[in-house]
Amino acid sequence: MTYNFDPDKWYDNELFLIQSKLKTGEIKQNEYDDAIEILDKKIEEMWKRLDGTYQIKPKN
Numbered sequence: 609m610t611y612n613f614d615p616d617k618w619y620d621n622e623l624f625l626i627q628s629k630l631k632t633g634e635i636k637q638n639e640y641d642d643a644i645e646i647l648d649k650k651i652e653e654m655w656k657r658l659d660g661t662y663q664i665k666p667k668n
């Protein structure tokens with residue numbers, strides 16, 4: 609199974625949404641800072657899961 613998921617593109621899209629909310633006043637600076645911190649943690653966790661090679665375990 610293959611899929612085309614681009615973590616960097618996902619991050620850019622999420623960041624744009626958060627920045628837009630700040631610019632329109634939907635969120636305040638402290639909420640923005642919290643959202644960015646959460647976003648950065650999510651991308652770090654995502655890269656940890658995606659980093660590595662797929663291996664099939666041998667049958668016993």
